[in-house]
Amino acid sequence: MTTAPARTTTVPVPTQSIYQTRVADYWNAEENPVNLELGRIDDLYHHHYGIGEADRSVLEEPDPELRKERITSELHRLEHAQAELLASHLGPLTPADRVFDAGCGRGGGSIVANLRHGCHADGVTISAKQCDFANEMARKRGVDDKVRYHHRNMLDTGFETGAYAASWNNESTMYVELELLFAEHARLLRRGGRYVTVTGCYNDTYGRASREVSLINAHYICDIHPRSEYFRSMAKNRLVPVHVEDLTAATIPYWELRKQADHLVTGIEDAFLDAYRNGSFQYLLIVADRV
Amino acid sequence: MTTAPARTTTVPVPTQSIYQTRVADYWNAEENPVNLELGRIDDLYHHHYGIGEADRSVLEEPDPELRKERITSELHRLEHAQAELLASHLGPLTPADRVFDAGCGRGGGSIVANLRHGCHADGVTISAKQCDFANEMARKRGVDDKVRYHHRNMLDTGFETGAYAASWNNESTMYVELELLFAEHARLLRRGGRYVTVTGCYNDTYGRASREVSLINAHYICDIHPRSEYFRSMAKNRLVPVHVEDLTAATIPYWELRKQADHLVTGIEDAFLDAYRNGSFQYLLIVADRV
Amino acid sequence: MTTAPARTTTVPVPTQSIYQTRVADYWNAEENPVNLELGRIDDLYHHHYGIGEADRSVLEEPDPELRKERITSELHRLEHAQAELLASHLGPLTPADRVFDAGCGRGGGSIVANLRHGCHADGVTISAKQCDFANEMARKRGVDDKVRYHHRNMLDTGFETGAYAASWNNESTMYVELELLFAEHARLLRRGGRYVTVTGCYNDTYGRASREVSLINAHYICDIHPRSEYFRSMAKNRLVPVHVEDLTAATIPYWELRKQADHLVTGIEDAFLDAYRNGSFQYLLIVADRV
Amino acid sequence: MTTAPARTTTVPVPTQSIYQTRVADYWNAEENPVNLELGRIDDLYHHHYGIGEADRSVLEEPDPELRKERITSELHRLEHAQAELLASHLGPLTPADRVFDAGCGRGGGSIVANLRHGCHADGVTISAKQCDFANEMARKRGVDDKVRYHHRNMLDTGFETGAYAASWNNESTMYVELELLFAEHARLLRRGGRYVTVTGCYNDTYGRASREVSLINAHYICDIHPRSEYFRSMAKNRLVPVHVEDLTAATIPYWELRKQADHLVTGIEDAFLDAYRNGSFQYLLIVADRV
């Protein structure tokens, strides 16, 4: 019978702004089944969307409970595939290496990285509740000596300069100013270190943020950046892209399936589908090197 | 019996993006009483909000029709006060001077400037319907020799370099990229010319865009900028502020009154009031010189 | 009977340049009645000009000594009004808050802030003599536990990062490079902190520095910046204007009165009046937030 | 029996620098079999390398002449695969669209684009001889009404602003300054237009240019850019990446095969293979949108 370690939860994050407090409140209160139910399957709690072809036969399962279970399981498979894709781009890491998970939520991504590479991981979340939850999961798995979650501001972690071999944001860049974020990643990464993000961005080719993008912003209290802003801010912070991939088509099956999962929908599904389809929104993977 | 001049309406704007087409569609279709009813009073059609203390006694008018009429009239008085404030900052203009009204809507602002200074005015709107309407109003007033509206993109007007003594955006900057916008104003204004904007901006001191700001964006299909972006983009485009005024407190009475005007509300009133009150949103006047 | 605390005066400022040494020499030697006589009235020693309508009836006082006294008093009233205007923009401060007075001179501004908000104040001046004088005044008032003056370079204070709720320059920006100055303010202010300056700037709309502006520079060994430079440098240093006010008209009465005060004139009065009147010079208030 | 049209070859390029003259001299004189022999197969003359798995069985062909022929053919298949990959990223073009081929060499890329999309193409080369040759090929294919080659400087084409739906550089960016190049592409492309490049770049993660990269530079009189420079210059010129792919592994088979083709080697093969293998050099595809 363990308790949450005092060090990560009793020191409150010096939250920089009222906005960040509201975001923290949101995630402290959040209990969406689409996050909790999926995580329960294997104790890998993700807070992001999925990619890849969906097995839509789960929708035809006649038994109602089993149907729910199969849909949940299928969505979890897709979100896990996304986490694995991200982790596969972190570079050739060794167990001695350290990685930084910026906006770690309930901690699934750091576990995936640790399972794959054996590396040390430091996750950071602005939500004390997520942080406690994630540390509890790490203890349950017996990896709390290598995987730790911290209740901190990802823009100002206080972590050691140049100590990280890789770092990432999995759908967490839309809560912060990119220049400040990439400055912190650039500071933490060693020369030659790898940065990865999977993110929704609005498409400058379409124009400014569409109505659908604004609805998503209102839903999550976030502020989705234009695609251009990622490359401009990376260029200013010595993060040089080496692989960029538009995952929009790959994520639509996840959303189509989720839309039909009555026990999991949050109401934002149509905004995502419409935004992806009308070209105003993109689901993007960016892999960059710290030079 | 006049007809709309072919030159301003039959040449379609080379709309740069799908986004802009959607914005144009919105304004071509828009028939909100809060714009049309108020404009009908004196044929000054504004598309912006009001400032100043409201005479709330109009709410107590017992006669229902008269009550509506008095509320409408009071709101118009407030929006007109805003237009007059803006026009009062255009500098000492002469009848020979030319001014540029970027995002002119149904044209009220250009008329106000012409009435005050006797100057020539060129208004630009992306909506062909607004453009026709505005030109019709100018003809009705007999000022169509000096006040003209053009169905064009305000980022790329094709107007003559250095030909304008003053220019402005009255609540129309949130539809465009500020760097492109201010580059065009800087190109059009003569050295020493004056630029003025009244705009809603989100407050960087609060943090990123709040939920309320995103709801406003979704409502109008716009993309409200942070306050910082105005000053950064002006600094890059030789527009130097000389007067900046926070009109937030001055605009709240307008919204409180409008919220109680059942015949005029559009449903966005609470988002504005909440955003202004929680500090995430500001109603700002910026007056700058082209140097 | 106290003595000046060693810590603030015996450690010489690591003066960065010969220029700064000359400026320090100037202020160490300066004993203008317009600063000393006015300060003596209530022990609030300001080194800036005044604003507001002047009571010109003091000039008609028949008794010569009384006339001097009344003029002195009226000018002090005007300079104090300026200090109060500045202090009124420092934001809602609490007694626990700390403020930074950059270029504090003989210390009046920090006292005004402390009287108004009860806050801690750290003033910085390059003149050891001003610093001693100011600390003596704080002791006399019994606020030396909260208000301290330091003999340091305002560009490199050595104070704690993020420790200040507000900071200002009252007519002291013309001695330093603005980019270095605003970088130091941005470093010292906490997120959401407030920066205020009242300053003379030359007007880019007029063109380059006029002859009158150069005469003022020669008089004070200063280097007045163009207005544009303030906004450009703030934009680079996360200082976002929220209120900008042209105080030129408001300061002219002070100069007109001072010009007729034979016991106080320094000889620079006409240069100021001419510069304000020919449009080449402006007296500006800028209020900005640290974001 | 046609002759080269006067308009493209008799007007000499106003060559900006001695360097460019030397580059033009190089290509006017160049008659490498690896370019000419491969092109002869189907009159698609490329000046770039290949990608994809090579059929190495061609090396075991016992008949010497047939062996040469089969190797030549296989290498051409690989270089054509590269051209097709590039063309597949030009976006959904229509026959009415116009594309710009910057550094077109003997013209293969423009033909590929025309064959695939039916679009108009304007190729530009600094070599008069390549230009004549390419135009002759277009006539032979009967597409000289749609595909034209111009003897011009790709940094200063004189073509119409905003007239192009897509543009590209296929291994021709290393001869020019990227900021000037991308400024010209940004000028020529319409809003939403697509830019594509396949290029060798040196890898900032490795460090500065390796000895092998310098040997390649000396061989071709070119100046290979670091990867970072592409993204920095694009960010300054409104070109926003949407797809970035490291083709290094995919191009190695081409070089391994070519190295064993005695009738085609130019002597630079080992430098390429060493540079790719030691991590100092990358073969990169960048696809970007003009916003």
Add this chain to the structure above:
Amino acid sequence: MTTAPARTTTVPVPTQSIYQTRVADYWNAEENPVNLELGRIDDLYHHHYGIGEADRSVLEEPDPELRKERITSELHRLEHAQAELLASHLGPLTPADRVFDAGCGRGGGSIVANLRHGCHADGVTISAKQCDFANEMARKRGVDDKVRYHHRNMLDTGFETGAYAASWNNESTMYVELELLFAEHARLLRRGGRYVTVTGCYNDTYGRASREVSLINAHYICDIHPRSEYFRSMAKNRLVPVHVEDLTAATIPYWELRKQADHLVTGIEDAFLDAYRNGSFQYLLIVADRV
């Protein structure tokens, strides 16, 4: 008996600012013997200072009139040496080349360049009177077919892009904003063209502008730039230094001699000598290439 050609003097310069009008007024009225007397010697009217060792024996000439004459002659020799130094850095020009003399004053520099290189010269001055005078001198010498003076703004000449092989400012940069000035030079110069300036600049190493520098500014209504500003602005405008030389020591003899020339002094001599000697001011030659 010739008349001034209408084209250069009857079209008034569209003076951009009140400041520029004052500068033009100053030079229209200026009749300092130190400019006129020296020019009369050989009809080479310069408006700049001299360099090189002075023959101080002229001061000992007993005959008062002859003494004046010899001093005048010696000072002219020194100012001419400066003009020759500048002209010697314009590069290997041919008679077919065209050069641009920005701020030409009474025209001596363009004549020097023409005599030395046989080239065409276009001088520009904001003073109509200087322009007429200079054109008259060119006619007198019979070089008005190659050397022409224009009454224009050097920031906006309207001359042809890329048409000039060399250009310069001889002590005329302190009247204008350097970024605008160098942008115009960069526009006018062909690739590889040469830009030269001789200028007084204030020394950033010393600090901000000293009192002496401000007195010089007040005297000439100019605004002397810091040394750093030259290199920063050149870097932004593709002007790359190839030769920089501190001429301070070389110009002091000129000032020492001039100070003792009672018939020529203007009263500013001590400010120059003090500024040069206390290290706050430098006399600098910068030679740069347009790349």
Add this chain to the structure above:
Amino acid sequence: MTTAPARTTTVPVPTQSIYQTRVADYWNAEENPVNLELGRIDDLYHHHYGIGEADRSVLEEPDPELRKERITSELHRLEHAQAELLASHLGPLTPADRVFDAGCGRGGGSIVANLRHGCHADGVTISAKQCDFANEMARKRGVDDKVRYHHRNMLDTGFETGAYAASWNNESTMYVELELLFAEHARLLRRGGRYVTVTGCYNDTYGRASREVSLINAHYICDIHPRSEYFRSMAKNRLVPVHVEDLTAATIPYWELRKQADHLVTGIEDAFLDAYRNGSFQYLLIVADRV
């Protein structure tokens, strides 16, 4: 009988990149007679080229051994003249001052500075072997209390901020990124400190890097910068040029002599001579102040 001090050689440089390891390997292995033979003459080991007129009579010396000796001696005289020229621009240093020799090689430059000014010197080299060698030489001369060599990365020395009165790179800038390099110099130099470099740079006026420049790069595993990059990076790092001199003509005699010294040639001589003569390459001295 002393040994190399452990502190400078046993702590390996945290080499930032594979590239830097290769450069270190090169210099650890390097034993070119042109460096060693020349140094042996007076134990001043330089790793740079010479300037000034050569005494070509040494080539006519009939005795073969004496001929070698005289040539060696003459080349050493020329390289020493270069070192003296550089040292003469370090400013008026006192024995209490500290200087920083970035890329010190076998240490000659620091000794020259110490001999001339009596100052403390810290040399930095990425090669452990050079570092040991240089420290040994300092001991031999008995100046190891004032002159020390460190096995470190010149981009990240760990030395004290503002502690240096002067610093330089003598032909060592081509191994590093200039922005990082100048940022480190700017950090180390006190306000008003002096920076000097002698370097080969490629000439932007000519165009991109010529074939000869690339051959030099390949020879030394370096990456020669364009001239423009020096001035752009200095402008960003508060290093302001005060003296710039093209030493190309002055260094050609050294190369002409060296080319005929069969016992010293390394094979790169023709590349240098060709590059200097065709205008693609320049030997440049830049002297700048830290402001």
